[in-house]
Amino acid sequence: ATPVAMLASIGASAKRGLLVKGGRYLEALARADVILLDKTGTLTLGRPQISDIFSLNGLPISEILALAASAERYSEHPLAEAVRAAARAQNLPLYEAQDFEALPGMGVRAKVNGKTVIVGNKHLIPQAGTLPVARGLEAEGKTLLFVACDDQLAAVLAASDALRPDVTAALDELRALGLERIELLTGDNERAAAGLAGKLGIGYRAELLPEDKIRIVKEHQADGRTVVMIGDGVNDAPALAQSDVGVAIGAMDVAIEAAHVALLREDWSLVPEAIRIARRTMRVVK
Ligand code: ADP
Numbered sequence: 001a002t003p004v005a006m007l008a009s010i011g012a013s014a015k016r017g018l019l020v021k022g023g024r025y026l027e028a029l030a031r032a033d034v035i036l037l038d039k040t041g042t043l044t045l046g047r048p049q050i051s052d053i054f055s056l057n058g059l060p061i062s063e064i065l066a067l068a069a070s071a072e073r074y075s076e077h078p079l080a081e082a083v084r085a086a087a088r089a090q091n092l093p094l095y096e097a098q099d100f101e102a103l104p105g106m107g108v109r110a111k112v113n114g115k116t117v118i119v120g121n122k123h124l125i126p127q128a129g130t131l132p133v134a135r136g137l138e139a140e141g142k143t144l145l146f147v148a149c150d151d152q153l154a155a156v157l158a159a160s161d162a163l164r165p166d167v168t169a170a171l172d173e174l175r176a177l178g179l180e181r182i183e184l185l186t187g188d189n190e191r192a193a194a195g196l197a198g199k200l201g202i203g204y205r206a207e208l209l210p211e212d213k214i215r216i217v218k219e220h221q222a223d224g225r226t227v228v229m230i231g232d233g234v235n236d237a238p239a240l241a242q243s244d245v246g247v248a249i250g251a252m253d254v255a256i257e258a259a260h261v262a263l264l265r266e267d268w269s270l271v272p273e274a275i276r277i278a279r280r281t282m283r284v285v286k
């Protein structure tokens with residue numbers, strides 16, 4: 001049975017917007033060793049903007065955007081919304097998209113206007129990795145989307161997403177609580193990850209697929225660590241579920257479903273708060 005002190009803590013937490021789905025998660029939070037963080041939508045606001053568009057095959061920018069936004073038409077990823085918004089800003093009508101496929105951690109593929117259009121990263125379009133223009137944009141810390149039409153590289157788009165304003169203070173609090181091992185796990189490119197991790201003073205692993213994130217959680221657990229993972233549920237719901245405590249930030253239903261703790265307000269200060277509440281509760285319970 002769940003001790004009364006735990007139930008009381010769960011009730012008090014819920015009033016603050018911290019939904020804890022059971023006493024065992026308070027227990028695990030209290031003895032957390034490592035904190036793993038998703039990037040897009042978790043550390044960042046999840047509202048990226050397209051900042052650069054380079055045509056590589058002579059297609060006009062408007063046509064590239066129309067094709068890319070049409071291929072992204074049915075994707076729920078924040079980057080897809082960024083591409084659609086860029087097309088809308090130029091009043092470009094979208095084409096019908098057929099055979100749409102979302103490839104988690106990689107991008108999308110669809111038939112658009114008789115062509116197979118791919119929008120995604122190096123996992124989908126390996127020949128894009130070595131482009132000088134791509135390396136320059138990556139060095140600026142941007143997220144890159146490559147566009148290919150019928151297997152020909154057509155364009156590079158760059159996106160950037162603002163850091164959530166309350167992340168830095170929350171990470172400082174976590175370190176003050178003795179949680180020194182904090183790692184960014186992201187599907188984004190190496191340089192974008194390194195730039196952000198450097199700024200936040202945390203470790204990182206980049207260019208990960210959803211299954212890589214699960215594997216890394218399991219590796220920490222095999223080394224005997226209690227893993228807290230914070231994510232927004234886009235491509236990271238399985239890793240949240242695998243963690244000892246999966247914490248969902250943001251309002252994605254998948255995340256709230258898969259997670260063990262859900263932040264009902266998008267407020268990063270609830271993360272160190274959860275650790276403090278858990279430790280306090282476990283002192284009473286023991
Ligand atoms: P993160 O780990 O940063 O939260 P995701 O796992 O959601 O990121 O996505 C990782 C990478 O996969 C993105 O940086 C992007 O390169 C690519 N990607 C995912 N979804 C899409 C999409 N709909 N369109 C284009 N690229 C995508």
Ligand code: MG
Binds near residue numbers: 039232234
């Ligand atoms: Mg994400």
